[in-house]
Amino acid sequence: MNKARINQMANKYMTHDMISLHTELPEFPEGRISLLHTVLNFQPGVASQRDLLSVVTSLVQMGLDVHDTVDNSPNAGRNGLVGMRAQQLKVLAGDYFSSRFYHLLSQAGQIETIRHLSEAVCNINRIKMNLYGKMKQMKLNAEEYLHYGAEIKSGLFLSFTSFMSGLYERLWPELVERFSRCEVLLHELQKVEKMSSLDGSWGMWHILQEGTEDDRRLLSERREDQHLIKSLLNKYDVAEKLDGLLRQSTGQLQSLLQRLQSDKLLRELQPLIEPFLQATGQQRATALKELG
Structure with missing residues (x-):
């Protein structure tokens, strides 16, 4: 599977109108996700689960990365209502990605x-x-x-x-x-x-x-x-x-x-x-x- 395909699969679970309109997301971790997906394909015990495992890992990573973009500096509140909402949406976006990760793995019984x-x-x-x-x-x-x-x-x-x-x-x-x-x-x-x-x-x-x-x-x-x-x-x-x-x-x-x-x-x-x-x-x- 190429990097574009992995990105496409993850986007299916990351896409949300509110996030897309008001929040600029960090760069997708294509390199590490592709590395994981490729090596898992050579592990007979989990090869069949490589797509699911790669997607959920990308969701967790994106959740962590978007939380890292939240501005916690003393000047963060000086950008007005729009700036404050943008910061709040970053927090919510990270939480949203994490919830999708839990949902997908729990559905698959991957506790x-x-x-x-x-x-x-x-x-x-x-x-x-x-x-x-x-x-x-x-x-x-x-x-x-x-x-x-x-x-x-x-x-x-x-x-x-x-x-x-x-x-x-x-x-x-x-x-x-x-x-x-x-x-x-x-x-x-x-x-x-x-x-x-x-x-x-x-x-x-x-x-x-x-x-x-x-x-x-x-x-x-x-x-x-x-x-x-x-x-x-x-x-x-x-x-x-x-x-x-x-x-x-x-x-x-x-x-x-x-x-x-x-x-x-x-x-x-x-x-x-x-x-x-x-x-x-x-x-x-x-x-x-x-x-x-």
């Missing part, structure tokens, strides 16, 4: 899967609280930021380890964690391309960790200064360092896939790795162009 995914949600929320606490106290470094990001993205999918058998059971946790890390790094590269803000980015934590005292002070005081952002990104080679980290993680992911000892599975998963390979190639070309 144990409900337990696994619910426990995963609790663990993800715990990880998020730890991350937000460290960020608030400014006690986070760039590598920890990546680690937390990969943990959060992989949390739901790790709950399927018990559904795997043999070699797959041993390799699945590392596979989904490495894939999630690549997704985080790709997203961080895309942030650098926009150069709109360093807030909540790997680049910010890297500069706060490696930068001079003056640069750290400037970053804290003028986070929205476009000229400063571009200057600091170039000075500390943020794009090049992210590119190197993504190339490293993608190489590790490819090596891990080889250990699955299935040429057929490798061929089916290769399209999921292409965005990572293409991003590093584009980044290198951009860097060379700027040097020229």
Whole structure:
């Protein structure tokens, strides 16, 4: 099944007029859902349930992701009635997706899967609280930021380890964690391309960790200064360092896939790795162009 088909199946359960009209949803987690669906197809015990399991996991993930877009800052209430309703609808949308997940699995008698995914949600929320606490106290470094990001993205999918058998059971946790890390790094590269803000980015934590005292002070005081952002990104080679980290993680992911000892599975998963390979190639070309 291709990514578009999975997205189409999930949309059947996510579509709601009120949500569609008033709420912009986060990006659908196509990569991780496709990874799960493809690997489940190679597990005889659950292959027949792969469509259901992939759809409900996407619903839970979208519920978590849309809740993350709720603005809890002190300024959140200053956008008037329209802004307040938009925030409320995000909360309701996340709850709605979660209710669809429970309904589908309960109908199918998949009570144990409900337990696994619910426990995963609790663990993800715990990880998020730890991350937000460290960020608030400014006690986070760039590598920890990546680690937390990969943990959060992989949390739901790790709950399927018990559904795997043999070699797959041993390799699945590392596979989904490495894939999630690549997704985080790709997203961080895309942030650098926009150069709109360093807030909540790997680049910010890297500069706060490696930068001079003056640069750290400037970053804290003028986070929205476009000229400063571009200057600091170039000075500390943020794009090049992210590119190197993504190339490293993608190489590790490819090596891990080889250990699955299935040429057929490798061929089916290769399209999921292409965005990572293409991003590093584009980044290198951009860097060379700027040097020229």
